[in-house]
Amino acid sequence: MKGIFLILAMLFSTVFAEATPVRIKDLADFDGVRGNDLVGYGLVVGLDGTGDSMRNAPFTEEMLAGFLERLGVNVTDDALRSKNVAAVIVTATLPEFARSGSRIDASVSTIGDAKSLLGGTLVMTPLKAADGNIYAVAQGSIIAGGVSVSGDAARVVEGVPTAGKIPVGARVEREVSFDFSLINNIRIALRNADFTTATRIEDAINRDFRRQIALAHDSGTVIVGFRQLGQVNPSRVLSRIENILIQPENRARVVIDHKTGTIVMGDQVRISRVAVSQGNLTLKVSEALQVSQPNPFAIGETITVPRTYAEIGDEPGIGFAEVGSEASLGDLVEGLNALGVRPRDMIDILKSIHSAGALHADLVVE
Known part of the structure; x- marks a missing residue:
């Protein structure tokens, strides 16, 4: 029986990397270009x-x-x-x-x-x-x-x-009838809809072509009116657009896979000031049979009487663990590595923190 006291739980090993620009082709699909x-x-x-x-x-x-x-x-x-x-x-x-x-x-x-x-x-x-x-x-x-x-x-x-x-x-044996050269604009559909990412794509395209040809229609769509460039080849315009680098913005999210006990957390996840304490209960139940028989020369019969022994144990705790307001991902991982928390315990603690309103991220349980 082992008690666990911590603030937050994550995946065993987390790789930290500085955010790097990503090509538009890796963030979005283009209308008409699909299987x-x-x-x-x-x-x-x-x-x-x-x-x-x-x-x-x-x-x-x-x-x-x-x-x-x-x-x-x-x-x-x-x-x-x-x-x-x-x-x-x-x-x-x-x-x-x-x-x-x-x-x-x-x-x-x-x-x-x-x-x-x-x-x-x-x-x-x-x-x-x-x-x-x-x-x-x-x-x-x-x-x-x-x-x-x-x-x-x-x-x-x-x-x-x-x-x-x-x-x-x-x-x-048959081709899909679609003439890409006849379209008047290109619609870029983001795989993860986000207003910030959409506006960054708009700004990056307009900056690269040095004119206002892109417009963020909503959080998941950017419309590019490339006909403003004159008689150009749409394929060449699309080739230029898809290789433009931008910095994507994603919602803070924690993904939990119950089947494998895996927890993945983004670097935007934050938690408010909160204290967490978790202990383990152990329930022991044992069965024993007791034989009851009458005294010699007495009237009666021998019977078997069941006896149940139950015991509940709780490991004594060491108190609450507390984290300051708006803890960062690095703080959480450092605490996790120091405590050696198991993934199954991490899942329970994350759910409790989210229920308390202290986890500022989308909690996705699969």
Whole structure:
């Protein structure tokens, strides 16, 4: 049993670095310059007995029968007994400005009771976008991300053998109709909306081009009217803008991951004057059976009587730990390293400080 007294808790090791300028391309996305998600439904063949059970996955049976019929092979339901086939969902991302004939990566995941995709080959699968049109076709050998070994009484799985990838396994068949040269302005969408960052981007662009072409529309959008520069190539203007350096501003935030016990805190986090004391309680419960029997020659019977012993212990504390008003991140980390606090205890203390209104930051619990 160990008592812990501290002010604030953070991650075990924290790396301190001076704030450095960041390129606009690393802080924001540009309107019209984005990928599109694709999805398809297909079959994987060539599995070593690790495919779908046809009776447990009727959709696999139906799709295999339809596929064979399109190839001119007539089969009946009773003839489909193979366990070397698996139904899969195929996903991919169509990059911005992808052209017909270019190749992209594809991901494959089972949807039936197949145990592994190792050694399998994806049969030609059309990939559709949200508009229902086919934009790519995927086919090729699958690289699975795990291994599965099974016997009569046990099975060992390492990684995820029911999912894999096909590097450059999809070919683009249709292009997204978007003419970048016809746009009149560029909208810059910040990944983390912040008014200060948006105005800094506006000032940096206007300063670099030496005229007022950028306007911070809101905390997440900056509009650049580059047509004021005359007949210029939008791609060259965007190339110049995305490499401009600015100093981003972020909200103070503390992120807690309960599953791993990880706590990450930004350098803008501050706490008001507060005192914290935390102790550990230990509850011990033991059970014992006591036999009760009658005296010799007495009328009665022998019985077993349960007995429960409970004890609660509390480690004596050393008092409250106190921090001055507006403590900085360095002060908090210094106190943490001196006390050797565990991450699980840090989480409880951070929540308590936030509930008390002394933690001036957004508390995000995942």
